Amino acid sequence: MSVGKLSKYILGGVVFVVASYATFLLWITWPISSLTIGQAGVFGDSFGIVTSMFSGLAFAGMIITILLQREELGLQREELRETRLEIAEQKKIFKIQNFNESFYRLLDFHKRNLSELSVYSDEKSERLKGIDALSFLLGRLKKSYSSYGFQGFKDTTEDEKIEMSYALFVEVQTTLVRQSRYLETITSIFTLIDTQLEKQSEKEVYLDLFASQLTVYELKYIFYQCLVSTPEDSLREYVHNASLYSDRGQDIGVSNTHRDIYKFIHKIEIPRSKSKFHVPFDRKKIRNIKKKNRIRKETHNKASQKDAA
Template sequence: MLAFKNNRITITLLTAPIALMLLYGGIVLWLSSKENGVLLGDLAAFGDSFGVVTALFTALAFGGLIWTVLLQGKELSLQRKELAETRFTNAFFKLIDYYKINLENITIKTADKVQLSGIDALIYQLSQFDINQKANDCWYEKNTQKMKVYEYQLFVEIDRSLMRQSRYMSTFESLLKLVDSQVEDVSLKNLYWSIVESQLTVHEVKYLFYRLLVEPTNSSLLDYVKKSGIILSRAGTCGISMRHTEIFKSIHGLEIGRARQKLPHRNLRKDVRKIRRQYGNK
């Protein structure tokens, strides 16, 4: 619609001077062809004025040409922006597809030699991690030397039970990087990051949390997670031990959000106590 409007303005600016020049020339020829004719001086005056008008119309035509170039430049800029947005959207959702494919391609074998893949593989690994990590609880004691042993054993168990799935994690990082580098508008950037976060199950969030825990502090993935808030906003509601979130904060300096969920029966507690006392007295 904008292109059609711009083209119509351009055509008007270019054709109007030509039409006026032809009209002016036609008037001069008509006057000179009358039966009585006109004086040569009058024709000379007409000729001079015609030259002035011609120069004026030429300037107008040139101005119209410049206007056309400017409009085309603006239109080209808009087209490039639309093309860039289209390319980004295509790349973004294609990466999400790759992310899901790489998740499904995760395969492991259980202790019973049963092969698991995708989410089932992560669930099994996380359950094994929780079981094995319980043996390390005896070393948990804040502000003592025992904490060093606890943290060391925690990192060892993460690498043992929750093996790093390179393709899966690389695709996850690529998604965050794409949004961070290509989207300038903050609200739009948050929207795309929310889309990424909506793709993650509780098990994926938990797995990624523990893998991030053992990431180097200068890790680019950790930096993107910090910018986006992904994982940090959900890790607190995924059954992750508060001990581990505290260690995460002390190492990486990132706070894990813990949303307090209000139970529907909590407001009925007083009424329930009254009823129990009444029936207990009978």
């Protein structure tokens, strides 16, 4: 029962009691004109209980007023709590909207910077842009590094590992032109996700979304730039924390030797390239297929040699 309803019941009860008491006194003393002076004084004093009742009523009214004020303050506190929750929810929605706007704007900058990448090819006598430019630079790096004739990495001495790593560092920084604006935009995207989002689950959603926008050539280019980056460059740390190469690192076209050099320098394991085909057959069937294909090739080669003779 609320304080308002309780106060109405109390007030109604007091009025009823006072009215009943006054009616009773009038009934037993009527007519009042027949009372003597002493009897009239006693009759007046009999209303003292009513006076005490009204004093008690005033005190009760004060208590009721306090209770009403308390109830009203409680309602105000509830309204303030709901208002704070609403403001917090609006603030959260605004923060998400602001983040999404910044995130997708940076994605647009990333695409624009990628399309504006440019390099001149002497072989084709033309200027290549975008993915074609990255593909050309990465191909030139592979060709220039392979000219050293290095074989493997794990089974070499410490001095040979340092020599191979040094050669790769030199070739990357000489061959792969560092596209600062392109790389800074990628770093900005990582920074935005890391600083503006609190929950790790939310960060992973946007990191996966960003990773899905990167082509194989971009991932490969970022790999080599992280390899030769300085400790002050935050891109490599962001790439490692985001596990950018956990799912796609196997298919970016980086040789196992370069992955070994990356681990040797930065102590970070990059998933190795896949060396086996995935086929929907069991091992027994695969052995039989290989055997038949080998026989077929041998038969074909013998027939070709016979025809040539």
